[in-house]
Amino acid sequence: MATIESNSPAVAHADVHDHHEPQSFWRTYVFSEDHKTIAKQYLITGIIWSVIGISLSVMFRLQLGFPSMKMDFLRPILGTWIDESGKLDPDFYLALVTMHGTIMVFFVLTAGLSGTFSNFLIPLQIGARDMASGFLNMLSYWFFFLASAVMFGSLFIETGPAGGGWVVYPPLSALPQAHKGSEFGMTLWLISMALFIVSQLLGGINYITTVINLRTRGMSFSKLPLTIWAFFLTAVLGLISFPVLLSAALLLIFDRSFGTSFYLSEIYVNGEALPNVGGSPILFQHLFWFLGHPEVYIVLLPALGMTSEIIATNSRKPIFGYRAMIASMMGIAFLAFIVWAHHMFVSGMNPFLGSVFMFLTLIIAVPSAVKAFNYITTLWRGNIRFTPAMLFSIGLVSFFISGGLTGIILGNSALDIQLHDTYFVVAHFHLVMGAASAFGLLAGVYHWFPKMFGKMMNEKLGYIHFWLTFIGIYLVFFPMHYVGIAGFPRRYYAFTSYDFTKNIFADMNAFISLAAIFTFTAQWIFIYNFVNSIIRGRRATQNPWKSNTLEWTTPIVPGHGNWTGEIPAVYRWPYDYSKPGAKEDYIPQNVPYSQTLESNLPHENELISLEKEIEAQNLNDQFKQPH
């Protein structure tokens, strides 16, 4: 790229920064303030958590699919949670469900996804040396690490980890005497989540500040890659909703440990009346879902942003409806805050209020449909390259549509009377939020692996991994819709009361469990590929996917500060793929219009005169400011 060089001589003063000498091992790899290292820390912690979280689900799937199975072989891991007759302890079953939900939603798909890719891509794609505050960023990871340590520790205590479901509804979660899962494990859950919220707030504040304040010259909001838009909106959602969860958790802690009655009222435990009067358990649900619903989009939006980028790059076409994509993400982010009560249709709320929330909920289908439509029209007649990242992105579109359709059914407050808390809900959110976000995460790893580690991942293993996972996930969650419509409630240890649960759907549950084990096994291909490629992977080129965004203008393995010399300026949007008349089928963002006269549109020729202005702008280079 001629432009990168053409900018660099102007940097006579770039070496002002002189206190960035090589640092000690601890500062470089452990307590690092470099966004790329922190991103890798998040990624690896997230991968470890996902292995733990999915193994827990395999354990309870064994119980659900094969209720009479002898599980003695799990005793080396679970110890006394497997009783003498080889049965899984029912209390521990609840703990498994709870921890699976908590770990996957918060530790894998929030911290592992946003933490990794917001950290890694925001500075690289907007043209910044690092995050606005490297120190807060480091703090964010280590708060997450502490939260992880507490949550992990809670798996091993005698009374078991929290067991009241990942939503921890009081009064169950507020009364330690209620069941085993509400004892010390619940206290640790609350401590861990409080630390986790602090970590997410520190991270999110940094992401927002960086996107707004540290963009390079010419990188206006209308030239930002969709990834950055998604990360930005995700961080805004987190900033507004996580403090509310903190409030809810704080009041719950007071109820649990200090005897207040925010959520507790007139309760009998074992025939004994508790002193608590005047509380309202529904209050917790309101507070929880005010976070809980935006949380769904905190998980999903980054995945949508990354796959937009990957699909445009690998279709060799501009993203269809760039502005519509931004508008629909904004729409989703806004609506996320005013639909929370659709999780509470059967909590005894006023049916009129329910219909208002139903209406608002169904509106989400509009921006979501715009996104799905834009994905498909971007793919339409594109010159598609089926890289593993691209396959996973297309897989996300598939899950987003098939899981989103059932959302329209569930958003209906009348249908929800039948479907509430059944496996239909489980199937819905695992497809649209769980699997879709996980595919976004995997697509992101396959796509940006060369930039992270300077190596290429093995494509063949990537293809095998994709097809096994894609088929496996549908085999798990498609039958689950039927089980749900039939009336199977979620979180039940065993279904022994009715003939239809005992006989008719037993084989389907066994099938789902086998499919879950199959899908879990397939993930080891990815882990092998990931580790093996870091060590023995083929060396990456500078821009292996011929992509337009700024991260591919950095050295193959960017050092501290990302660019050697001046940060490139930006002249065009990030989606100039297959532009008619252009020499190649992509024009990176840092190529000025004055160098691409053959492909410019009339209005772009007019922009040439503005290039001087862009170049003259102050480069917000952190390395040139005292810090």
Added chain:
Amino acid sequence: MNDYVNEVALAEEPEETLSMNPRKFILWLFIVSIIMIFAAMTSAYLVRRAEGNWLEYEIPSIFAYSSGVLVLSSLTMHWAYIAAKKDNFNALKLAISITFALGLVFLYMQFQGWVALVDEKVFFVGNPAGSFMYVFTGLHAFHLISGLLVLVSALWAAFRIRIHAKSLNQLEIAATYWHFLDILWIYLFFFLVYFH
């Protein structure tokens, strides 16, 4: 092309394209998160209050006096800012110290407010109307302690003459945060008076 770019880059004085220093921006986002904590708390209060079974009690008058003390401390904080702008270091140190002392007085008065509540037989454990009172004041006091720490670091910087007319960022951050904590308390106080 090369020369042309160089000329432009060297000829023009770098101009500030940003509206805000990133640290100040971080502070504002931090303030947003605190606002959300209290927005959640006060709406929880309203939702719970609407359900009835609500204890009515007198809000101890000391909370009104403590509000006055906190407003006063905001004024001295502003005095510190003006002093720093004029490079009047003695006044700066004095003003930050007074602000800090008034912050401590405020905390002590809040504690006396709790004592007065207990005398009224309004306890932390009991009807949520009382519990909320303790949570609001306690949570605000917790944030005020963090504000005191920010003040101490500003005072430390003032003694080492790192705050002056050309280097106001740290003081401005401390002042913004302090004024915010002041406004937050005034909001909570009037909220509690109006909806108690």
